[in-house]
Amino acid sequence: TVVNQALNIEQPLTVPALADDFGIDALLKNEQGPGFLVSLLYYLGVLTRMGRDPFGKLQFTIPNLVVRRLYVERMRDSFLFTFEHIKLRDEVSEIFYTTGELGPLCDFIEARLLKVFDNRDLRWSNELVVKTLFLVALFNDAAYIMDSETSIDRGYGDLSLIIRPDMRKYQLLDHLLEFKHLRWEELGAKNAGMRELSREELRELPPVAEKLAQAEAKLAGYRETLERVYGEKLRLRTHAVVCIGLERLVWA
Known part of the structure; x- marks a missing residue:
């Protein structure tokens, strides 16, 4: 959708020319x-x-950033439209903010957010999709300066949550996440059996282990830069996450 695409700073929205017919008939037309x-x-x-x-x-x-927040909130409302969904999202995100524990958050994203995709979406799946889902789940601009594709010493961190100066007195942690994506075919998986593997078993598969290692190597470099910038006040946790087939999440 246009809302999803607008959040992708790597590939801006494009149109050949601006439309100029915004009459009542055009606005009420079912398909635009x-x-x-x-x-x-x-x-x-x-x-x-x-x-x-x-x-x-x-x-x-x-x-x-104000308008960016509106886009993220619009996506969040389209994915999480019941009180139970919103309450659970708040619970798992707060666990992550304060402990860095990814388990509850990834369980929630697998069960609630990844389920909105069907097989037709797999051909377009990539790190951007995964990053956007985590941004929707974790968005909290009251406590954090949140940024995707953060520029860090000639590199770009996928998603950063840096505590706002006035919020450092609370039990919050800074976070930096790096995402990788794999299709099931890249694991040599053409049957449903591999989809039932535990996270530990998936983590041991060579393609998954390689992606995690790549993400961790990037994060190590980013950590050095952020520690130079923020000094001792930084309480940074780094997270390497691999999404497989828009179905399963593995992290290190």
Whole structure:
């Protein structure tokens, strides 16, 4: 959807040209292409122009953190629409904020958020999808400065949660997450049996172990940079996460 794509800073929203017909008939039309919605969001001020792509198409991005929050909250509301879902999300995210424990959070994401995808989505699955789901589950801009694709010394951390200065007196931890994605075919899995493996068994598979090692190597470099920037006040926990087939999560 346009909302999902707007959160991807690596691939900005593009349209060949801005639409200009926003009459009642157009607004009430059941089917409108993404170009119409992007144009409408631009005119409403919740997208901003950022130039053109190599094909001459207009590029758009979210203008600021306030509007970014609206996008994330819109996605969260579409995924978590019952009191029980919201309450459980709050519980598992608070465990993660204060302890760094990924188990309850990943159980929740597997059971609730990954279930919204079907087999047709697998061809488009990548690290961005996984990062967006974690952003939706963990979003808390009251306690954290949250950023995706954080620039860290010539590299980019996938998702960072840095405690706001006025919140460091509370029992919160800083977090940096790095995501990798694998398709089941990359594990040599063409049957349902491998989908039933435990997390420990999945973690031992060579392709999974390799992805985790790659993520951990990146995180180690990012940690050094963040410790130089923030010094002793930093309470950083790093997390390498591999998503398999938009079904299973493994971490280290």
